[in-house]
Amino acid sequence: MVRALQTAFTDSVIRCFVRTSSSRANLPESVQFAVGDLRDSRSLRQALAGADTLVSLASLGFDWNDPVFEALRGSTVTRGVFLSTTAILTKLPVKSKPVREHGEALVRNSGIDWTILRPTMIYGTPADRNISRLIRLVRRSPIVPVVAPHARQQPVYVTDVADAVVAVLASERTSRQTYNISGRDPICLEEVIRTVAEVMGLNRRIVTVPLGLARSVVAFHERLARKPVIRVEQIDRLAEDKAFDHNAALRDFGFAPLGFRDGVHREIAMMSFDREPIR
Numbered sequence: 001m002v003r004a005l006q007t008a009f010t011d012s013v014i015r016c017f018v019r020t021s022s023s024r025a026n027l028p029e030s031v032q033f034a035v036g037d038l039r040d041s042r043s044l045r046q047a048l049a050g051a052d053t054l055v056s057l058a059s060l061g062f063d064w065n066d067p068v069f070e071a072l073r074g075s076t077v078t079r080g081v082f083l084s085t086t087a088i089l090t091k092l093p094v095k096s097k098p099v100r101e102h103g104e105a106l107v108r109n110s111g112i113d114w115t116i117l118r119p120t121m122i123y124g125t126p127a128d129r130n131i132s133r134l135i136r137l138v139r140r141s142p143i144v145p146v147v148a149p150h151a152r153q154q155p156v157y158v159t160d161v162a163d164a165v166v167a168v169l170a171s172e173r174t175s176r177q178t179y180n181i182s183g184r185d186p187i188c189l190e191e192v193i194r195t196v197a198e199v200m201g202l203n204r205r206i207v208t209v210p211l212g213l214a215r216s217v218v219a220f221h222e223r224l225a226r227k228p229v230i231r232v233e234q235i236d237r238l239a240e241d242k243a244f245d246h247n248a249a250l251r252d253f254g255f256a257p258l259g260f261r262d263g264v265h266r267e268i269a270m271m272s273f274d275r276e277p278i279r
Helices: 002-008 041-048 065-072 096-108 131-140 158-170 189-199 211-224 232-239 247-253 260-270
Strands: 015-018 032-035 053-056 079-083 113-119 143-147 177-181 205-209
Touching: 002 158, 015 041, 032 041, 041 065, 053 158, 065 096, 079 096, 079 158, 096 113, 113 158, 131 189, 131 260, 143 189, 143 232, 158 177, 158 247, 177 247, 189 205, 189 260, 205 211, 211 232
Parallel strands: 015 032, 053 079, 079 113, 113 177, 143 205
Antiparallel strands: none
């Protein structure tokens, strides 16, 4: 993201707001750094001093929304791009939805020239929390269990999200607009798994786990585990249709994302499996 902004806006100074514990290994040395915490309005105000544009990559689904917008009031910032998520459109009674809605409302009432981008599930690096895990599972296991194999997904490649931010800042048509940004085409969950296996040249058997059974097992795990690795809410979200039209983004700033096969091919090429046996 930072490199995309640097390339597009060569005359601009880019300042990154990071935690003391944040890794800066992948960030260019030429950027400025401001250190603090999103829940600390004072450090945020210091980071925003003299800035005219804010690109907020922090999720709007957490408790730092109010401090961020408190710091934004009275700052020199006049333009902002905020990453939300298509998860805000879920019809499920998830706990994060009201928080996300509150965050988007703060954006719209911020008094600055804003744009909200709602990406679908972002993938494309070995560190992503979803597709990279699936890639490793498909590599290791000849049998891949799946809940709701026909539920549609539309993951978006990470560089397409970065390019979208740059394009939004360069287009006047995006002022005070909200856009879904998704992958090129919807793809069912079973086809996601098959595509990953095919790109790696593997033959995998996909076994469907009934939704009710999966919910029961995960609910039992939630009751027993101090820190559950998966929750019933995640199973329900997995089974929910997650196909989202991005025609408005195409119309207003030329958003033209990768297809999943091309994107996952790039991600697999980045991943190192030297210490991971293939089966």
